[in-house]
Amino acid sequence: MALQATMNAFDVAVVGEVYIDHVFTGLASWPRPGEEVLSRGYVREPGGGSVNTACGLARLGRSVRLFGLVGAVDMPWFTARLGDFGVSTQGLRAHPAGTGVTASASMDDDRGFFTYKGANAELGQLLTDEDVIADLCATRHVHFALPLERGIAQSLLPRLERAGCTTSLDVGFSPEWLGNPLNRDTCLEVDYFLPNQKECGLLLGSDQDEAFTRFVRKEGFGHGALKLGPAGALGVDREHAWRVKPPRVVVRDTTGAGDAFDAGFIDALLDGRDLNTCLERACICGALCATEAGALAGLPDIQQLGSFHEQTYGG
Ligand SMILES: Nc1ncnc2c1ncn2[C@@H]1O[C@H](COP(=O)(O)OP(=O)(O)OP(=O)(O)O)[C@@H](O)[C@H]1O
Ligand SMILES: [Mg+2]
Known part of the structure; x- marks a missing residue:
């Protein structure tokens, strides 16, 4: 049994909202009510933070399983497109509410979005399913890319810990979740909470390095990582920030x-690297992603990551 479990184990399970992104580009103007504007370009891609992180890990050679809810009719498309990246879609379930959809329209200087959450609104169901929980427990690391409900966090996180999984959480821009003091405990119960500055401000009332440092040292395990956009990231441990x-x-x-x-970040964590190296790899992946249009085209492979690491940080 133990051998079987080891053989089946994936490196990472990524759980979260899954979307079809419809991206319209090259619009001359915004349509007024009742008008139609033609777009010069269009692409349809899998989207959502969970998809992006799963594809990033797969590009780095990790075995990754994505868990989420989509409409049955879209399942073959997700399986094919995510299969191109090497992401397993065995953890996707069909849901009658249909796939979440985002339509984005870009002009040279601005973008606008329409989003329908679809089946993503029902994700809580997935995380109380015993078969899904067993699959999560069989992976080395579970990454949550969603505002994880407090009740689910309380029941699921201790089970993952007992199974020997490490965990991380990126709730994205979720003002209601971040403003609810009950969720502070969830941020501290995962091994790594990965907010950006804006999200830190909503959680703690301040987006300053000192506020985040105090939070993870006083209330948490004493370590943390905060994303700072073009400035990179802040690392905190017991002695240093x-x-x-x-x-x-x-x-x-x-x-x-x-x-x-x-x-x-997760890739370095799986290699057992220290927090500084996790942040270096994370910053390289973030920066390279930003060199191309969309969330997936710029994701580095392991060779690119290695050479950027050498050039930037010297090894
Ligand atoms: N303009 C930039 N130049 C270089 N690197 C960048 C830039 N913007 C972002 N990055 C890299 O990407 C990482 C993550 O970006 P950011 O802090 O904007 O995350 P985020 O706000 O969570 O992004 P997202 O909009 O995808 O949720 C940064 O830590 C940095 O390493
Ligand atoms: Mg983010």
């Missing part, structure tokens, strides 16, 4: 940079 700069790159589009950051 330090900043890690990203490599210099030509930035084209920062969509998904935070999700790519999570992938680099």
Whole structure:
């Protein structure tokens, strides 16, 4: 049994919201009510933080299983497209509410979005399913890319810990979740909570390095990571708080940079590296993601990551 479990184990399970992104580009103007505007370009891609982080980890050679809910009709498309990246979709379940959809429209200087959450609104169901929990327990690391409900966190996180899984959480821009004091405990119960500065401000009332440092030292395990956009990231342990700069790159589009950051961070964690190295790999993945349009095209493979690491941080 133990051997079987080991053979089946994936490196990472990524759980979260899954979308079909419809991206319209090259619009001359915004439509007024009742008008139609033609777009010069269009792509349809899998989207959502969970998809982006899963693809980032797969690009780095990790075995990754994505858990989420989509409409049955879209399942073959997700399996094919995510299969191109090497992400397993065995953890996706069909749901009658249909796949979540985002339509984004880009002009040269601005973008606008329409989003329908679809089956993503029912994700709580998935995380109380015993078969799903057993699959999560059989992976080395579980990454949650969603505002994890407090009740689910209380029942699930101790089980994952007992199974020997490490955990991370990126709730994204979720003002209601971050403003609810009950969820502070969830941020501290996962091994790594991975917010950006804006999310830190909503959680703690301050987005300053000192506020985050105090939070993880006084209330948490004493270690933490905060994303700082172009400035890179802040690392905190019991003795030090330090900043890690990203490599210099030509930035084209920062969509998904935070999700790519999570992938680099988890990749180093799985190699048993220290927090500083986790932040360096994370910053490289975030910065390279930002060099291409969209969240997936710029994700580095293991060779690119290695050479950027050598150039930027010297090894
Ligand atoms: N303009 C930039 N130049 C270089 N690196 C960047 C830039 N923007 C982001 N990054 C890299 O990507 C990482 C994550 O970006 P950021 O802090 O913006 O995350 P986020 O706000 O969670 O992003 P997302 O919008 O994807 O949720 C940063 O820590 C940094 O390493
Ligand atoms: Mg983010």
